[in-house]
Amino acid sequence: MTTFFDEVQEIRKRYPAGARSATLPALRLAQEKHGWLSREAIEETADALEVTPAFCYSVASFYDMFHLEPVGRHTIEICTNLPCALCGAQKVVEAFESALGISAGETTADGEVTLRAVECLGGCGYATVVAVDHRYRQNVKAEDAAEIVEGLDA
Amino acid sequence: MSAELVRVKIDERDVHVPKGTGIVETALAAGIEIPVFCYEPRLGDPVGACRMCLVEVEGMPKLQTGCTLTAQDGMIVKTARTSEKAAAGQNGTLEFILVNHPLDCPVCDKGGECPLQDLTFRYGPGNTRMSYEKLTFEKPIPISPTISLDRERCILCYRCTRFSSDVSEDGQLVAANRGAMSVITTFEDVPYTGAFTGNVTELCPVGALLPTQYRFEGRPWEIVDVPTVCGLCPVGCNINATVRETKVKRILSRNHPEIDEGWICDKGRFAFTHLRAEDRLTQPLQRTRRHGLEEVTWEAAIDEAERLLRAAQGRIVTALSGSETVEQAYALGKLLRAGLGSHQAMLPEEVSGALDGYRLPLSAIRDADAVVVLGDVPVAERAPVVDLWIKSARRKGARILDSADEVGDAERVVLIWSGPGGRGGATVAKLAEKLTLAGREGCGAFYLPTTPNGRGVADAWAACCDDESDEPDSIGLLVVSGDEAAADPNVRALAEQAEATIVLSMFGGLSAGWADLVLPGTSYLERDGTFVNLEGRLQRLRATVTPPCPDELHWIAELAARFDVDVAPYAAAVFAEVSEKVYDGLSFGEVGESAPLRGYPDAAVRVDRPSLPESQAKPGKTEIRLVAYKPLFSGAAVERVTELQFQRPQPEVELSAEDAGWRNIETGDLVTVGSNGNAITLPARVNRRLGKGIARVAIEHANGLGGIVELARAAEEVSA
Ligand code: SF4
Ligand code: SF4
Ligand code: FES
Ligand code: FES
Numbered sequence: 001m002t003t004f005f006d007e008v009q010e011i012r013k014r015y016p017a018g019a020r021s022a023t024l025p026a027l028r029l030a031q032e033k034h035g036w037l038s039r040e041a042i043e044e045t046a047d048a049l050e051v052t053p054a055f056c057y058s059v060a061s062f063y064d065m066f067h068l069e070p071v072g073r074h075t076i077e078i079c080t081n082l083p084c085a086l087c088g089a090q091k092v093v094e095a096f097e098s099a100l101g102i103s104a105g106e107t108t109a110d111g112e113v114t115l116r117a118v119e120c121l122g123g124c125g126y127a128t129v130v131a132v133d134h135r136y137r138q139n140v141k142a143e144d145a146a147e148i149v150e151g152l153d154a
Numbered sequence: 155m156s157a158e159l160v161r162v163k164i165d166e167r168d169v170h171v172p173k174g175t176g177i178v179e180t181a182l183a184a185g186i187e188i189p190v191f192c193y194e195p196r197l198g199d200p201v202g203a204c205r206m207c208l209v210e211v212e213g214m215p216k217l218q219t220g221c222t223l224t225a226q227d228g229m230i231v232k233t234a235r236t237s238e239k240a241a242a243g244q245n246g247t248l249e250f251i252l253v254n255h256p257l258d259c260p261v262c263d264k265g266g267e268c269p270l271q272d273l274t275f276r277y278g279p280g281n282t283r284m285s286y287e288k289l290t291f292e293k294p295i296p297i298s299p300t301i302s303l304d305r306e307r308c309i310l311c312y313r314c315t316r317f318s319s320d321v322s323e324d325g326q327l328v329a330a331n332r333g334a335m336s337v338i339t340t341f342e343d344v345p346y347t348g349a350f351t352g353n354v355t356e357l358c359p360v361g362a363l364l365p366t367q368y369r370f371e372g373r374p375w376e377i378v379d380v381p382t383v384c385g386l387c388p389v390g391c392n393i394n395a396t397v398r399e400t401k402v403k404r405i406l407s408r409n410h411p412e413i414d415e416g417w418i419c420d421k422g423r424f425a426f427t428h429l430r431a432e433d434r435l436t437q438p439l440q441r442t443r444r445h446g447l448e449e450v451t452w453e454a455a456i457d458e459a460e461r462l463l464r465a466a467q468g469r470i471v472t473a474l475s476g477s478e479t480v481e482q483a484y485a486l487g488k489l490l491r492a493g494l495g496s497h498q499a500m501l502p503e504e505v506s507g508a509l510d511g512y513r514l515p516l517s518a519i520r521d522a523d524a525v526v527v528l529g530d531v532p533v534a535e536r537a538p539v540v541d542l543w544i545k546s547a548r549r550k551g552a553r554i555l556d557s558a559d560e561v562g563d564a565e566r567v568v569l570i571w572s573g574p575g576g577r578g579g580a581t582v583a584k585l586a587e588k589l590t591l592a593g594r595e596g597c598g599a600f601y602l603p604t605t606p607n608g609r610g611v612a613d614a615w616a617a618c619c620d621d622e623s624d625e626p627d628s629i630g631l632l633v634v635s636g637d638e639a640a641a642d643p644n645v646r647a648l649a650e651q652a653e654a655t656i657v658l659s660m661f662g663g664l665s666a667g668w669a670d671l672v673l674p675g676t677s678y679l680e681r682d683g684t685f686v687n688l689e690g691r692l693q694r695l696r697a698t699v700t701p702p703c704p705d706e707l708h709w710i711a712e713l714a715a716r717f718d719v720d721v722a723p724y725a726a727a728v729f730a731e732v733s734e735k736v737y738d739g740l741s742f743g744e745v746g747e748s749a750p751l752r753g754y755p756d757a758a759v760r761v762d763r764p765s766l767p768e769s770q771a772k773p774g775k776t777e778i779r780l781v782a783y784k785p786l787f788s789g790a791a792v793e794r795v796t797e798l799q800f801q802r803p804q805p806e807v808e809l810s811a812e813d814a815g816w817r818n819i820e821t822g823d824l825v826t827v828g829s830n831g832n833a834i835t836l837p838a839r840v841n842r843r844l845g846k847g848i849a850r851v852a853i854e855h856a857n858g859l860g861g862i863v864e865l866a867r868a869a870e871e872v873s874a
Contacts, residue, residue, distance in 0.1 A: 039342055042341070050842070051325060052324070052325035052326055052341070053341040053342075053344075054325060054326045054327070054328045054339075054340055054341035054344075055319070055325050055328060057328065057330060057341050057342075058328035058329055058330050061330040061331050061332075062330075062331065062332050
């Protein structure tokens with residue numbers, strides 16, 4: 001069985017310029033494995049990349065796609081950057097908040113769903129963009145929130 | 155780079171500078187200041203993070219950051235002095251920087267020596283339009299026991315994180331999050347640990363990163379910075395001691411571009427509080443029959459010293475520390491050798507003059523093509539700043555090698571011997587000779603000694619008398635000079651054989667059990683005199699504060715007078731005498747605040763400590779060569795500084811991945827290391843950079859082990 005360490009070494013081979021360039025894919029791999037980037041996950045990644053945990057943490061904390069807190073089984077991520085904001089993203093956030101009974105940045109008490117407001121998802125032409133378990137939903141309006149929450153598989 | 159000169163016009167002034175010179179420097183050449191926060195050439199390429207240096211450049215539509223521009227022929231630059239646009243830009247930059255800045259200058263330790271304060275005063279807005287609440291954080295946050303971080307004051311210039319990643323290369327201090335929410339931090343709650351962390355407190359242009367020891371301890375208008383030299387290791391970094399009301403409050407770097415480039419280590423920076431250690435001696439102690447060591451007056455102590463010296467009838471052995479000034483060693487030598495005919499000395503390490511033909515300033519390491527680092531002791535543990543020079547050489551493209559065989563046709567070759575062994579430099583001098591480095595530009599060799607002034611002490615001791623004597627059959631009196639000698643187990647063993655022992659020591663605890671007379675000693679921060687560093691550079695120490703006891707020269711002179719030996723009680727006079735014989739007649743005043751590297755062809759070294767057998771035996775298949783090294787954070791001074799204890803090495807054995815692999819050892823596993831029935835069991839740390847067949851342990855955890863040992867996983871613990 002290939003270990004996490006070996007997999008990271010494979011990734012590193014794709015970046016001859018140095019281990020630092022492999023940080024993003026390595027962190028992504030760690031997140032897939034652990035669900036989120038716990039202290040242990042970051043330390044393990046740093047060890048495999050031969051960089052410091054602080055460096056990995058600094059990179060991970062910059063990007064919205066990395067979770068530094070545990071997340072639910074499902075994630076709902078609403079873009080609130082300018083184009084989406086102009087198309088009513090704030091209303092969409094509020095709708096999801098009331099549908100789930102939590103605020104953005106929180107996870108439901110049963111650990112099922114995490115709701116987050118995130119930076120530009122790169123789909124500005126289809127604002128407001130909501131990533132439901134990493135699949136994009138376009139032109140989302142506040143009134144779609146309840147249906148999307150319903151549709152999450154149990 | 156060939157120096158093609160270009161003409162640049164700055165604020166109507168013409169200057170000629172080599173092409174590629176930074177605009178900040180070009181302006182300086184024209185006598186014009188461009189204000190900066192993030193720009194600091196010692197940190198590598200500019201990053202343009204703070205926008206303080208905005209200037210107007212003809213032909214460019216927008217304001218430019220001066221720090222990222224270089225001089226091109228015909229460039230016309232206007233700074234805030236002549237460009238309204240640039241002035242408005244800088245004003246706006248400052249207004250933005252201050253949006254979340256607490257402006258708590260009255261209680262900020264940086265106040266009065268703060269670039270943010272100064273530049274705001276000169277270039278910034280007089281008041282604020284910020285009517286919202288500012289970001290607040292918990293403050294101060296101890297990012298280590300020695301450094302406090304006030305996040306509210308941070309202006310995110312990234313000087314500190316660049317130091318951590320690009321100079322000391324420890325990668326521990328980073329910026330987390332993004333944009334306005336960015337914060338400077340370490341990982342989780344791990345303290346910022348390493349040889350050089352304190353430098354960030356000097357780099358920070360605001361009161362965000364501050365030395366904890368200096369919090370609320372002084373204000374710029376009530377302190378004096380006294381220039382001197384650090385005496386805690388053989389690098390001899392140039393420092394300023396900040397003195398307030400007769401007390402040293404802080405140590406700052408004092409950039410000597412050839413030695414330290416303004417970086418000093420945390421030992422040199424934070425260990426000064428040993429001056430006020432609880433067990434610091436101020437009165438002499440004399441052993442009495444019933445009560446053990448008891449305080450006596452200085453007169454009584456000098457009388458007793460005279461009595462002991464006479465009673466020994468020349469059978470005196472002197473154990474030196476290598477941390478005495480040249481003058482102290484000479485004065486003591488003159489008394490004991492010229493006055494009493496006792497020539498036997500024990501130096502803490504071997505000293506050799508063989509390297510004198512291969513001298514270079516430390517900064518030459520950075521410009522080398524190949525740097526050969528020999529020996530198994532980590533360079534940073536012996537001579538920390540040398541490690542920074544090696545790192546900058548590597549960043550500049552030099553090959554860092556661990557064997558001279560790979561030098562090839564490299565032009566500028568520097569050899570560095572980092573022990574153990576090495577015969578005081580003789581071994582590496584041989585190698586330099588073999589590679590014919592003598593006289594070749596940029597080529598040379600260094601030996602990293604274990605004591606700060608071993609060479610100076612050896613030269614001085616050798617210079618004070620030409621006679622020699624055989625080893626006495628019995629030791630009538632052992633004179634132990636300094637705390638390092640007092641802590642040396644070999645010296646203690648000698649004390650057992652001696653009929654009587656006099657110890658010169660700063661701290662009571664060191665000699666309590668075995669000395670007959672203890673005379674209080676002074677610290678390098680309290681002495682006037684000279685030191686010779688590992689480059690062979692003679693440097694000037696200054697008494698930054700008055701010691702709590704008479705300084706050594708004073709009473710050595712008094713004692714010497716009783717034996718009709720003429721010793722002057724002042725460093726300048728003693729130096730004049732040494733200088734005649736060793737330093738080409740250089741006068742004390744000429745040594746200099748920022749000393750050049752001079753050659754002293756007359757420096758004769760005749761004091762050799764019998765070399766310890768240098769084991770070159772190759773380890774067998776299951777054996778390992780254990781290097782028990784003296785860590786940077788160790789010694790009498792460091793032991794007395796509570797806030798430095800977190801820097802001391804863990805009890806653990808480092809071993810190479812290869813040696814760990816086939817033994818099935820992983821980091822954290824317990825291993826047993828032993829030879830001849832002596833064994834220690836410690837957790838292992840696998841170090842992928844360590845060579846095969848070598849293991850390392852800090853000497854305080856080695857239990858006397860060293861050399862060829864057996865190493866294995868510790869037997870599984872039987873659970874109860
Ligand atoms: S802590 Fe100081 S040096 Fe570091 S980024 Fe903030 S202001 Fe700059
Ligand atoms: S490197 Fe050596 S000389 Fe420099 S500050 Fe540290 S202990 Fe002092
Ligand atoms: S702003 Fe929402 S996807 Fe770009
Ligand atoms: S000094 Fe030029 S951007 Fe900071």
